[in-house]
Structure formats: structure tokens, C-alpha cells
Amino acid sequence: MTHSDIVIEHVRDKKGRAAFVDVGNAFSARVPNSVPQLRGEQIELITPGKNPFFGHARAQLFIAKVNGKPVGRISAHIDELALQVPKEQGFGPGTGMFGYFDADSEAVAHALLAEAEKWLLSEEMTRVLGPISMSIWEEPGLLVRGQDHPPMIMMGHHPAHYRGWIESYGFTTAKTLLTYDLPVDREFPPLIQRIVKSGERNSRITVRQVVKKRWDSEAAIILSILNDAWSGNWGFVPFTADEIAYAGKKLRPIIFEPLNMIAELDGEPVAFLLTFPDINQVLAKINGKLFPFGWFHMLRWLHFPKGSGMRVPLMGVKKELHNSRMASQLAFMMIDQIRRTADELYESKRGEVGWILDDNKGMVAIADAINSKINREYIVFGKDLI
Known part of the structure; x- marks a missing residue:
């Protein structure tokens, strides 16, 4: 195959977006341990007017074809809010992105990356980061370690050879993201247990479950x-x-009150921890299809996800407490409570914490202290x- 054999089509309508998703799903089906x-939901994420990301972003989707057959895809996109952050935090003025990257050969990969770069240059971008599919809060990064086990909820999964194809086109590592595997049926080390018990005796601290009946206001607290x-974090x-x-x-639908915590200090919310049961376990069982019978398995799982793995995708402590003993104590208290609940109530065996920036010393220290181990990069x- 030569570069001239490859035709890059611009996606411009609803039909094209559906085709774009189908190309990605076809590639995903070939990757061991991928989960459909x-x-x-996939189409909604790339549709302006459906995903509010497009309220401050614009994108162009591309499908590569050879002799009329799809052989790859890529997105190029620009987030106006990302352009406003300081460059040392990852984005900044002139920084566009690529994402949804799939290709069946290095030649196709390079043709797609060239087309994405061409579009970004036409939009006056001077730098590109990726893959980020499509918001930084959705699926950032290319999986380069951990292909030997299925991804958990909201985690990307890619074949190992994509890394070489991207690097051979002149890209270098901008940031490494880590996830940590945690055996939830094992108690934390004695030191962490003492820290947790000390916090439980502190009358200023309250660690409570979220209240699903008032989820809208709870979500607003968490995201605030x-x-x-x-x-101040990268990205x-x-x-x-x-x-x-x-x-x-x-x-x-995937918020289970005992698994999600808000910590209060003197009655004011200052920290949170979200935990999602791994819906990928049921998606794998139904092959990503609700009909004709997948909905039954999905509803049963949503009622009570017994035995599911657990993922902690997000945790935060207000900036005023950063670098304090209180911050780590609140984190340990929330993690320990959720670990015990996942073990005793849901009979879970393992959890996953991440992603975590590899240079986030505070979070890396917390992950190390609870005896978790890096399982994805x-x-x-x-x-x-x-």
C-alpha cells in the first residue's frame, strides 16, 4: 500500500458519525480483552448538540479508506477552554488535539495523523496533543501497558503497536497517566488504619455517603x-x-450511595471520592448490545452489581488543604470506607484507582501507602x- 492508495474522508453528517463509530468498534473487536x-452512547459523545463538550469545542472527524474499505479513523478537535489554561498545565494557546485513533497499518496511521495536523493548522493551532477522545475527562491517552486484562469502566484500550506508529510520526511523550490495582478484600496496612481511626475520632470531620435522592445538588458539590x-493539575x-x-x-444510574463519599470539615464539603462498579463486565457479557436480551442483564446488574470490580476515577480535596496531613487523612478515610463496603456488601475482589498523573507525588504516595500496584499506563x- 502506498500513501496515494489511502483516501481520507471528512465526516460531515449523522450518517458519517455512525460510520465513524462503527469503524472504531470493528477495530476494537480485533484487540484482545477489549470490551464493546x-x-x-458512543455516537452521542461525538454529536454536537448532544454532548455539551461542543459548547466550547469544535471537531472534525476523518475516516481512512482503501478501495472503498475503511482502514482507520481519527478526530481532530479544539477546546476553547483548554486554550485558556497556562501552557505548563498541558494545553494553552495554540494547542489542538487528536483522538479516536485507529489504523490497520503504519502508512494509514501516518496519513490520518497528517490529515488531523492539516486541519489543526488550518484552525491556527501550533501544537497537538493526543490521543484524547474527546474531552480530557473522557478517555485521555494511549494504553501502552496493561493490554493483558480488560479495561474497566470509562478506560481506553488500545493495541501495543499504536505507540510505535505515533512515535514514528514525530510525537513524543507529553504526560504519562497511571492506574493502580487494589485488592479490596485485603485490609490496609496498620499505619493507614491508625490514620483512619484518628480521623474518625476527630469531631470536625464527617465522611458521609452521597444522597441519590438529591443527586443533582450532590453532583454540583462534587464537581465544584x-x-x-x-x-493546578496538568491537563x-x-x-x-x-x-x-x-x-x-x-x-x-451507576451511582450507588455506599460507594461514593463526600467529606466535610466543620460542616463544609471539602473532599469527595467517586467509585463506579465496573459496567464493562456486563457489557462484555451482552457484547455491547441491549437488544434483544441485553437489557435484562443490564437492569439486573444496575439493581445490584454483586461481585463487580470497582473503579475510583475521581477524587479531590479542596486546594486550601493541599499538602496538609488533613488532605491525606480524608483520602484514606474515604478510600478505606469504600474498600470495606465493596468487600462486605458487594463482594468485590479488586478495585482500580486512576488515572493518576505519574508526577502527582501526593496521589502516588497514597496509592503506594495502600499497597496498590500499577496495572495500566x-x-x-x-x-x-x-
Whole structure:
């Protein structure tokens, strides 16, 4: 195959977006341990007017074909909010992104990356990061370690050879993201237990479950803490009001009160921890299809996800407490309570914490202290365009 054999089509309508998702699903089906996702949900994420990400972002989707047959796909997108953050936090002025990257050969990979870069240059971008599919809060990074086991909920899963194809086109590592495997049926070390018990005796601290009946207001509290806690982190882009409402609505079905915590200090919410049962376990069982009978398995799982793995995708402590003993104590208290609940109530055996920035010393120290081990590694690549 030569570069001239490859035709890159621009996706411009609803039919094209559906085809874009189908191309990705066809590639995913070839990757060992991948888990099929709900097609309608995937289409919604890339549809302006459906996903509020497009309230501050624009994108172009591409499908590569050879002799009329799809051989790859990619997105190029620009987040106006990401352009406003300081460059040392990852994005900044002139930084666009690519995502949803799939290719069946290095030649196709390079043709797709070239087309994405061409579009970004036409939009006056000078630098590109990726893969980020499509918001930094959705699926950031390329999986480069951990292909030997299925991904948990909301985690990307990619073949190992994609890394070489991206790097051979001039991209280098911009940031490494880690996830940690945690055996939830094992008690934390004695030191952590003492820290937790000390916090439980502190009358200033209250660690409570979220209340699902008032989930909209609870979600607003959580995302307000998140916007504050993560504001100095690499890759941070603030949630908008529309995104907070959208996230709250989408997450509600998988919110189980005993698994999600808000910590209060002197009656004020200052920290949170979200835990999602691994819906990928049921999606794998129904092959990502609700009909004709998948809905029955899904409803049963949503009623009580017994035995599911657990993922902690987000945790935050208000910035005013950063680098304090109180911050780590609150984190240990929430994690320990959820670990015990996952073990005793849901009969879970393992959990996953992440992603965590590899240079986030505080979170890495917490992960190490509870005897969790790195089980996945993702890379966000970067490249100057001019």
C-alpha cells in the first residue's frame, strides 16, 4: 500500500458519525480483552448538540479508506477552554488535539495523523496533543501497558503497536497517566488504619455517603470541589454548568450511595471520592448490545452489581488543604470506607484507582501507602506543528 492508495474522508453528517463509530468498534473487536460499548452512547459523545463538550469545542472527524474499505479513523478537535489554561498545565494557546485513533497499518496511521495536523493548522493551532477522545475527562491517552486484562469502566484500550506508529510520526511523550490495582478484600496496612481511626475520632470531620435522592445538588458539590482541587493539575479543563448537569444525568444510574463519599470539615464539603462498579463486565457479557436480551442483564446488574470490580476515577480535596496531613487523612478515610463496603456488601475482589498523573507525588504516595500496584499506563503524546 502506498500513501496515494489511502483516501481520507471528512465526516460531515449523522450518517458519517455512525460510520465513524462503527469503524472504531470493528477495530476494537480485533484487540484482545477489549470490551464493546453501547453504540448509541458512543455516537452521542461525538454529536454536537448532544454532548455539551461542543459548547466550547469544535471537531472534525476523518475516516481512512482503501478501495472503498475503511482502514482507520481519527478526530481532530479544539477546546476553547483548554486554550485558556497556562501552557505548563498541558494545553494553552495554540494547542489542538487528536483522538479516536485507529489504523490497520503504519502508512494509514501516518496519513490520518497528517490529515488531523492539516486541519489543526488550518484552525491556527501550533501544537497537538493526543490521543484524547474527546474531552480530557473522557478517555485521555494511549494504553501502552496493561493490554493483558480488560479495561474497566470509562478506560481506553488500545493495541501495543499504536505507540510505535505515533512515535514514528514525530510525537513524543507529553504526560504519562497511571492506574493502580487494589485488592479490596485485603485490609490496609496498620499505619493507614491508625490514620483512619484518628480521623474518625476527630469531631470536625464527617465522611458521609452521597444522597441519590438529591443527586443533582450532590453532583454540583462534587464537581465544584473537583474544579477547585484539580485547577493546578496538568491537563485540567474546568467543567461548565452544562457539563456538570450532563455528567450528573449520565452518572446517576451507576451511582450507588455506599460507594461514593463526600467529606466535610466543620460542616463544609471539602473532599469527595467517586467509585463506579465496573459496567464493562456486563457489557462484555451482552457484547455491547441491549437488544434483544441485553437489557435484562443490564437492569439486573444496575439493581445490584454483586461481585463487580470497582473503579475510583475521581477524587479531590479542596486546594486550601493541599499538602496538609488533613488532605491525606480524608483520602484514606474515604478510600478505606469504600474498600470495606465493596468487600462486605458487594463482594468485590479488586478495585482500580486512576488515572493518576505519574508526577502527582501526593496521589502516588497514597496509592503506594495502600499497597496498590500499577496495572495500566497511558501516554498522551505531543508535537509542535510549526
